Amino acid sequence: MNPARRMITIFTPGKKYSGEIDVPNSLLRTTDLLNSANLYWKDPASKSFSDGLLMYNVVLSIDGIDTYQTFESIQIRQPNIIFFHDGFAELGNSEEKERADKLKEKTHEEKKTVHLITKVRVNSFFDMHGTFHGLFKNKSSQKYIPLSDVVLHEIIRQQDKWVKKRVKMVNNFIGVNSSYIEASSFV
Numbered sequence: 777m778n779p780a781r782r783m784i785t786i787f788t789p790g791k792k793y794s795g796e797i798d799v800p801n802s803l804l805r806t807t808d809l810l811n812s813a814n815l816y817w818k819d820p821a822s823k824s825f826s827d828g829l830l831m832y833n834v835v836l837s838i839d840g841i842d843t844y845q846t847f848e849s850i851q852i853r854q855p856n857i858i859f860f861h862d863g864f865a866e867l868g869n870s871e872e873k874e875r876a877d878k879l880k881e882k883t884h885e886e887k888k889t890v891h892l893i894t895k896v897r898v899n900s901f902f903d904m905h906g907t908f909h910g911l912f913k914n915k916s917s918q919k920y921i922p923l924s925d926v927v928l929h930e931i932i933r934q935q936d937k938w939v940k941k942r943v944k945m946v947n948n949f950i951g952v953n954s955s956y957i958e959a960s961s962f963v
Contacts, residue, residue, distance in 0.1 A: 783863030788856045789897035795834030806862040807922045807951045827854045859952045861945050889963040894956045899933040920951035
């Protein structure tokens, strides 16, 4: 059986990669996949880096150029990923939402809002607001922190001034690389 593929957009310092990744199960969340100890590869023999994420049919964009280059396949090193979002218009299927609601009810888990600022890389950084469920301390021990209801801006240094630019996303969900977070504030 061939595994499914999923659309994903990955932001690295100064670049955006949009393409597909292999997933072993179409019900597996993208964040769970990227947070796993062993990242799934359909063909492990093609792996060049132990921390690489294999993408297919990739469009590389840089500021001002929507299609800088295209790749049939490319490996992105995970430590360079600042954040990602997938192609889902909404989070989860009906069974998953029902399970999550029951878990929230059982644990009295509340939805909380966080404001995050990333480290400066290549003369820019990201400023984001989003919500999460559970304890942020537990989430921050993972590689990628899932946030929903996200408002995201890139702050770019252009010559002698800083410019704020809204980042467009397919949905309002992102997974933020916890090692890129410089500061957080809970609203």
